[in-house]
Amino acid sequence: MPGRLSDAYRNHPVHVHVHDKHLDFNSVQELPDSYAWAPLDEYPSGDSFSAESVPVIDLTDPNAMKLVGHACKTWGAFQVTNHGIDTSLLDDIEWAGRSLFSLPVQQKLKAARSPDGMSGYGLARISSFFSKLMWSEGFTIVGSPLEHARQLWPNDHSKFCDVVEEYEKEMKTLATRLMWLMLGSLGISKEDIKWAGPKGEFKGACAAVQLNSYPACPDPDRAMGLAAHTDSTLLTILYQNSTSGLQVLREGTGWVTVPPIPGALVINIGDLLHILSNGSYPSVLHRAMVNRTKHRLSIAYLYGPPNSVHISPLSKLVDPSHPPLYRPITWSEYLGTKAKHFNKALSSVRLCAPLNGFIDTNDNNSVEVG
Ligand SMILES: O=C(O)CCC(=O)C(=O)O
Numbered sequence: 372m373p374g375r376l377s378d379a380y381r382n383h384p385v386h387v388h389v390h391d392k393h394l395d396f397n398s399v400q401e402l403p404d405s406y407a408w409a410p411l412d413e414y415p416s417g418d419s420f421s422a423e424s425v426p427v428i429d430l431t432d433p434n435a436m437k438l439v440g441h442a443c444k445t446w447g448a449f450q451v452t453n454h455g456i457d458t459s460l461l462d463d464i465e466w467a468g469r470s471l472f473s474l475p476v477q478q479k480l481k482a483a484r485s486p487d488g489m490s491g492y493g494l495a496r497i498s499s500f501f502s503k504l505m506w507s508e509g510f511t512i513v514g515s516p517l518e519h520a521r522q523l524w525p526n527d528h529s530k531f532c533d534v535v536e537e538y539e540k541e542m543k544t545l546a547t548r549l550m551w552l553m554l555g556s557l558g559i560s561k562e563d564i565k566w567a568g569p570k571g572e573f574k575g576a577c578a579a580v581q582l583n584s585y586p587a588c589p590d591p592d593r594a595m596g597l598a599a600h601t602d603s604t605l606l607t608i609l610y611q612n613s614t615s616g617l618q619v620l621r622e623g624t625g626w627v628t629v630p631p632i633p634g635a636l637v638i639n640i641g642d643l644l645h646i647l648s649n650g651s652y653p654s655v656l657h658r659a660m661v662n663r664t665k666h667r668l669s670i671a672y673l674y675g676p677p678n679s680v681h682i683s684p685l686s687k688l689v690d691p692s693h694p695p696l697y698r699p700i701t702w703s704e705y706l707g708t709k710a711k712h713f714n715k716a717l718s719s720v721r722l723c724a725p726l727n728g729f730i731d732t733n734d735n736n737s738v739e740v741g
């Protein structure tokens with residue numbers, strides 16, 4: 372069993388050969404066949420702007436916990452405002468992402484992610500499950516950004532590093548606060564989760580920062596920025612710039628766009644919270660679409676438990692009529708499972724069929740696994 376997060380892909384290296392497949396997006400006039408996904412869906416993609424979207428929750432609202440609980444149960448995602456993160460820090464992280472992705476391809480490839488590595492520049496990790504390529508590029512940072520930043524900017528990386536480190540610090544605080552809003556809404560208190568520590572600070576929690584870039588695309592209706600997936604996290608905090616593209620799947624409605632709101636952050640429930648809540652808070656299936664004229668940038672803060680912790684359904688949420696649905700698993704072990712089974716990973720750690728007929732999001736989506 373892998374011990375550290377960075378060991379997660381050692382047994383399941385993901386061979387997406389960035390050197391062979393990398394496209395200089397800006398020089399392309401027509402969508403190459405290798406990027407043409409149409410027809411895209413079995414789910415309707417309604418006029419997403421007029422449709423109801425995920426709840427927007429003001430974290431200073433006295434009812435915030437109740438609102439968060441309702442959003443987790445019904446959507447698996449929500450947006451937060453008054454979250455305590457300065458707009459200037461959001462501007463700074465957007466600047467950091469833009470600086471990185473606007474480098475020449477050959478420069479970015481100096482910090483390429485290795486097949487069994489977690490951090491660095493490359494195509495989306497989930498690319499290996501699809502026969503078509505995604506119209507995006509990404510950069511993953513785990514812990515200190517220094518090593519890769521040095522490869523990208525040998526003499527001039529300190530501002531990038533400072534911004535990323537500040538962002539990691541602030542996101543960690545917000546993630547802790549969100550965890551307790553979510554857990555509190557399930558009736559879980561600090562005494563119920565030993566690994567959260569006596570003050571509930573989740574010391575030793577692990578996280579990664581994922582910078583995503585979606586260049587303007589000549590044929591956006593046939594292209595896919597990031598294919599449908601759930602996150603392998605407890606929760607994800609996503610900052611998106613002013614260009615829309617994120618969609619979440621809502622049962623009965625189809626794909627719903629999560630509109631960018633200046634200064635707001637999107638919160639997604641990940642698979643590990645799905646397990647911890649014994650399926651009460653299902654992880655949300657989401658994807659990113661691309662735009663004909665506008666470049667889109669998103670920054671995901673992927674938050675998970677300390678490496679040594681086995682996540683399993685909380686005992687307070689388990690009783691004879693609600694048996695534990697999932698076996699205990701560490702984050703790195705789950706990432707290995709995801710690298711092997713992708714959207715079937717959650718089902719692969721399930722112990723028994725749910726008594727209430729609840730079906731995993733991951734069971735009823737038919738993704739193209741090629
Ligand atoms: O770009 C987005 O809106 C989604 C990004 C995402 O889902 C991810 O990084 O896991």
Ligand SMILES: [Fe+2]
Nearest residue numbers: 600601602657
């Ligand atoms: Fe995601």
